[in-house]
Amino acid sequence: MIQDINSNQIEILDCTLRDGGRLIDCAFRDGQVSGIVRRLNSARIDIIEIGFLRENAAWSGDSTFFRRIEQAESLLPEGTGQRYTLFIDYGYYAAEDLPAAPEKINVGIRYGFTKKDFLENRETLKREMLEIKGRGYPLYFQCVNTVGYSVSELLSLIALANEILPVSFGIVDTYGSMYQDDLDRIFSLVDSELNRHIAIDFHGHNNMQMAFALAQRCVKLCQGRRKLILDATLEGMGKCAGNLGTELVAHYLNQKHGRNYEFDQLLDAADEFIGGFKQDHPWGYSLPAFMAGIYQAHPNNVIYLTSKFRLASKDIRKILSLIEEPKRQRYDYDNIQRIYKNYFSMPYDDNQSIDWLKKQLSGRPVLLIAAGNTVITHKKNIENYIQRENPVIISVNFVFSQEGYAFFGNDRRYQKLPDIPKGMDILLTSNVEARTGAEHIFNYTRCIAESGNYFDNSALMLLNLLSCTGTGKIRIAGMDGFSMETANYFNDSDMEPRCGAQFEVVNRELEEHLRRFAQSNRGHIDIRFITPSRFEEAV
Numbered sequence: 001m002i003q004d005i006n007s008n009q010i011e012i013l014d015c016t017l018r019d020g021g022r023l024i025d026c027a028f029r030d031g032q033v034s035g036i037v038r039r040l041n042s043a044r045i046d047i048i049e050i051g052f053l054r055e056n057a058a059w060s061g062d063s064t065f066f067r068r069i070e071q072a073e074s075l076l077p078e079g080t081g082q083r084y085t086l087f088i089d090y091g092y093y094a095a096e097d098l099p100a101a102p103e104k105i106n107v108g109i110r111y112g113f114t115k116k117d118f119l120e121n122r123e124t125l126k127r128e129m130l131e132i133k134g135r136g137y138p139l140y141f142q143c144v145n146t147v148g149y150s151v152s153e154l155l156s157l158i159a160l161a162n163e164i165l166p167v168s169f170g171i172v173d174t175y176g177s178m179y180q181d182d183l184d185r186i187f188s189l190v191d192s193e194l195n196r197h198i199a200i201d202f203h204g205h206n207n208m209q210m211a212f213a214l215a216q217r218c219v220k221l222c223q224g225r226r227k228l229i230l231d232a233t234l235e236g237m238g239k240c241a242g243n244l245g246t247e248l249v250a251h252y253l254n255q256k257h258g259r260n261y262e263f264d265q266l267l268d269a270a271d272e273f274i275g276g277f278k279q280d281h282p283w284g285y286s287l288p289a290f291m292a293g294i295y296q297a298h299p300n301n302v303i304y305l306t307s308k309f310r311l312a313s314k315d316i317r318k319i320l321s322l323i324e325e326p327k328r329q330r331y332d333y334d335n336i337q338r339i340y341k342n343y344f345s346m347p348y349d350d351n352q353s354i355d356w357l358k359k360q361l362s363g364r365p366v367l368l369i370a371a372g373n374t375v376i377t378h379k380k381n382i383e384n385y386i387q388r389e390n391p392v393i394i395s396v397n398f399v400f401s402q403e404g405y406a407f408f409g410n411d412r413r414y415q416k417l418p419d420i421p422k423g424m425d426i427l428l429t430s431n432v433e434a435r436t437g438a439e440h441i442f443n444y445t446r447c448i449a450e451s452g453n454y455f456d457n458s459a460l461m462l463l464n465l466l467s468c469t470g471t472g473k474i475r476i477a478g479m480d481g482f483s484m485e486t487a488n489y490f491n492d493s494d495m496e497p498r499c500g501a502q503f504e505v506v507n508r509e510l511e512e513h514l515r516r517f518a519q520s521n522r523g524h525i526d527i528r529f530i531t532p533s534r535f536e537e538a539v
Helices: 020-024 030-042 071-074 115-120 124-135 151-164 180-193 212-220 245-259 263-277 287-294 299-309 314-320 333-344 351-361 379-389 412-414 456-468 498-522
Strands: 010-014 047-053 082-091 106-113 141-144 170-171 199-201 228-231 366-369 390-398 406-410 423-427 440-442 473-477 526-529
Touching: 010 245, 020 263, 030 047, 030 263, 047 071, 047 106, 071 082, 071 106, 106 124, 106 170, 106 228, 115 124, 115 151, 124 141, 124 151, 141 151, 141 199, 151 180, 170 180, 180 212, 199 212, 212 228, 212 245, 228 245, 228 379, 245 263, 287 299, 287 314, 299 314, 299 333, 314 333, 333 366, 351 440, 366 456, 379 473, 390 456, 406 412, 423 456, 456 473, 456 498
Parallel strands: 010 047, 010 228, 047 082, 082 106, 106 141, 141 170, 170 199, 199 228, 366 390, 366 473, 390 406, 406 423, 423 440, 473 526
Antiparallel strands: none
């Protein structure tokens, strides 16, 4: 262990209830808030951040979006001497609405703002932060995406901090995009120019697996000369790749710098309160999170691309690179969807493929087989229909029968296909990368729906394609709809990482698309289900 006589100059600020809470829209139950605070107190964590202060928060409990200081105060123990903070984002809460700082608890305000806020509203920021201090609150100065500031801008930022004299100056790796040399450059400038009485606060995200390494680097760079605050969350809880883990940094400081955090209390806190969130709200390193780090993109952009479209990582990288740089650091889902469509909508002449498909389908019904669980549970229905009607069989994103056709509108599903049956006709939309050169390619833009988040659902794309071929009769099997109670796919390997909370949203939109398709083709296409489906009434 390093005998560091200045180790008490290093503090941990646990922001599980605030930054970790963003993963679940801060929907911690009151008992969870009190329990986490109790465990962190018992672990001797130096500062505990208990949530956001928002003017528009309709707080009625079970949330760490607070409208008033007293609401947060009601969940905290009195008389412990513990330091707490609440977080205000510039523009979300007016400093003049703050009451005088409470006497029963020691609560400070962390004030966050973007580079745009700073460059366009410097004097307003200054007035707000001085107002917070004037009302008796310790003020913590948090500049979002510090790596995005030029040297001259950073010097101006430091000058503002020196005027205001906050408790700390935040070096914030908002998008998890910093490497060690980035930290060294920023830390050196801040340390040399910042008033010695102001602590440096490092807030890291784990997109590139650097948060823990950069935290250790901060400790070394401080060398006991200046107080250092390290932000962390239990088990690294946080959006996308998550944050520096409180238990990680506490164990490191115990082992290497003589601190005495109660490590078992942190483990218990994680076991009792955090593990349960991971099932529906996973976080941690992933390739898409890495892409967000590379392009300094807001994690919501990556979450949207992966959950809505379930793209390959290379496509996520390319789409992030196409988002205009200022917009990457925010989230505009309409803009992402526009870029996504444009990315895959390269002009493609599929007239020859359409003519070929018309000949294959001429005069015969089509059996569309999706990958739902009823393909197994109602296998006999499907076999009887095939024997009776002799349809053209087209499976969607998998191979049902070597005698039929397979349609792929999803590149990941096609690339996962282990072997392509010899001589089988494969139908692809133009956003899917061909593997053999013998596939029949159809224009992606022709097949997608006009609107909605699930405009490129593969089964819907095939229906739209079939409507161009003169097909008069379509039967559907295996398009069951999503459910929390039953298996959604007959093959577990087809399962995509989609949160159960999305199922009803997906179901409603797919039902509406099917209803519109049936109505627009009424009198031209006879469409029905031959296996049970929640969408039967839509057609």
